Amino acid sequence: MKRLATLLLSCAALATASSCAKDDAMPTGPKEYQVEYRISSTTxxxxxxxxxxxxxxxTTTVNNVPLPATYRFKRTLKQGDHVGLLASLDGGTAAxxxxxxILLDGKEVKKETGRGANAQAVPVYVIGQ
Structure with missing residues (x-):
């Protein structure tokens, strides 16, 4: 009986801890994020x-941007909203x-590298993904 009670209490504690962690990771309503985009090229x-x-x-569009480039701003987002960008090189080589x-609150959530003569990187992140 003592083992059963200990097992049940352990399971209840684990379930509570798991549900708390999930709640913290997934806000149910809108939240203000520090959004940051970083664009770079080694070539x-x-x-x-x-x-x-x-x-x-x-949407903001800019042309002929010196690299590396960074854009930062605050934006209120809710589950299902997205942030994304497209960065390209024109007339390059195969190399x-x-x-x-994309970083949210300082944490990188999505990163892509495009390669080739007309390389494009198009990361998109959906809140709650």
């Missing part, structure tokens, strides 16, 4: 085109590459 001095989801949920990363 090119600039990106010919960068387009990203901005602080208002719209050309560009890398784009």
């Amino acid at each position: 090119a001095p600039q990106s010919d085109y960068i387009s990203y989801d901005n602080e208002s949920g719209g 050309s590459e560009i890398t784009a990363a």
